[in-house]
Amino acid sequence: MAEYFEELGWGEYVEGEHPNHLLHMARILVDYGVVSAMETGEWPWLPPPAAKETVKNIPEVVVDNDSTSCPICLKLFQKGEKVKELPCRHGFHAECILTWLAKTNSCPFCRYELPTDNKSYEMFRKAKKRAEQRKEDLETLHNSMYR
Numbered sequence: 658m659a660e661y662f663e664e665l666g667w668g669e670y671v672e673g674e675h676p677n678h679l680l681h682m683a684r685i686l687v688d689y690g691v692v693s694a695m696e697t698g699e700w701p702w703l704p705p706p707a708a709k710e711t712v713k714n715i716p717e718v719v720v721d722n723d724s725t726s727c728p729i730c731l732k733l734f735q736k737g738e739k740v741k742e743l744p745c746r747h748g749f750h751a752e753c754i755l756t757w758l759a760k761t762n763s764c765p766f767c768r769y770e771l772p773t774d775n776k777s778y779e780m781f782r783k784a785k786k787r788a789e790q791r792k793e794d795l796e797t798l799h800n801s802m803y804r
């Protein structure tokens with residue numbers, strides 16, 4: 658992918674040049690190695706922590722049975738105990754899940770992914786979702802360079 662841009666003679670911004678939105682986006686993608694991630698469909702690094710705002714807003718629910726346990730510490734929840742519930746409906750001790758989400762963004766039980774504050778990772782996720790549309794995007798980018 659890097660070669661693709663090199664072939665197009667894509668150099669540094671000259672002074673006073675206003676960054677074209679698409680070019681700017683592509684530049685960030687390349688900078689972060691996200692383009693290569695898009696090529697392989699794999700994120701090359703450990704997924705980043707969950708977004709602070711999201712973590713702050715994880716709802717607390719009251720456990721209504723005593724047969725479920727926290728997937729992190731494996732201790733059974735007590736009926737009536739308050740637990741943090743992720744959007745995938747898995748519950749955890751606040752302490753357990755907050756420590757976990759400070760390290761990575763997915764549910765330790767089912768790998769459901771929460772948003773992150775990492776812009777390049779979010780870009781990668783969006784790009785992955787739009788894998789079908791990717792070619793089209795690159796064509797648009799290509800065209801914008803020759804206009």
Ligand SMILES: [Zn+2]
Pocket residue numbers: 727728729730731732749750753
């Ligand atoms: Zn726990």
Ligand SMILES: [Zn+2]
Pocket residue numbers: 743745746747764765766767768769
């Ligand atoms: Zn889950």
